[in-house]
Amino acid sequence: MPTGVALQDPRRQLFDAAVRVLTRDGVTGLTSRAVTTEAGVAKGVLHRHFADFDDFLTALVLDRIARVEAQATALRDAAGTGTVADNLTGALMTLFEPVMVAIVVLVIARDELRTRLRAAGTARFPLVGEGATMIAGYLTAERDHGRISSEADIDTLAPTLIGAAHLLYTERQDSPPEPAAVRRVVTTVLASAVP
Incomplete structure (x- = not known):
């Protein structure tokens, strides 16, 4: 993943990616790795904005x-x-x-x-x-x-x-x-x- 690129709204980008993964792959396909891959960001981006994956899902x-x-x-x-x-x-x-x-x-x-x-x-x-x-x-x-x-x-x-x-x-x-x-x-x- 590229580094040094500023994300305009990382939370929204991650939410939108999670929605795409969830509707395409279902609950079992929804993982933090799938979300960050779909969003085109490093996995650390999710953990920089949320304590853990359940915190992310709660916010979603x-x-x-x-x-x-x-x-x-x-x-x-x-x-x-x-x-x-x-x-x-x-x-x-x-x-x-x-x-x-x-x-x-x-x-x-x-x-x-x-x-x-x-x-x-x-x-x-x-x-x-x-x-x-x-x-x-x-x-x-x-x-x-x-x-x-x-x-x-x-x-x-x-x-x-x-x-x-x-x-x-x-x-x-x-x-x-x-x-x-x-x-x-x-x-x-x-x-x-x-x-």
């Missing part, structure tokens, strides 16, 4: 959680516009994009990663839990707009939507489900909640 997941939190803000801001089903379909399709599904598998596979994420204050099931919180916040905002029934059990609807969508995405090996399939899940789960 926290970066993805920050994206979910930004998505949650945008989704809440969309309350009262478009249709509830379309807004939720779009949100779920963004949430369960291939990288997110691969990272959820990574979190499940690595005990130390889950331990560190919990210590960092993530949901009990990182990314999926934050996704459920995002959906609950949106449904609450839509209830305030009168587009979700005031009797709707949001604390049940949100994880039901997340669980059903997660299963829909993890059942697909080669390609994500069609938007119509995601929308069908959304409209089925929300059938009794939409006035």
Whole structure:
């Protein structure tokens, strides 16, 4: 590897490389050597910015959680516009994009990663839990707009939507489900909640 070349954003470069390795080679192919090779940097670069590989993976997941939190803000801001089903379909399709599904598998596979994420204050099931919180916040905002029934059990609807969508995405090996399939899940789960 070349030396003496300044990296503009080494953390982002390593995160992007890890995502490529993870989506291409799966959890078993994701090693510190694979990440640094993919990033085109010396192995020491990863250890200069992170205490160890699990510290790196924790930062990677926290970066993805920050994206979910930004998505949650945008989704809440969309309350009262478009249709509830379309807004939720779009949100779920963004949430369960291939990288997110691969990272959820990574979190499940690595005990130390889950331990560190919990210590960092993530949901009990990182990314999926934050996704459920995002959906609950949106449904609450839509209830305030009168587009979700005031009797709707949001604390049940949100994880039901997340669980059903997660299963829909993890059942697909080669390609994500069609938007119509995601929308069908959304409209089925929300059938009794939409006035």
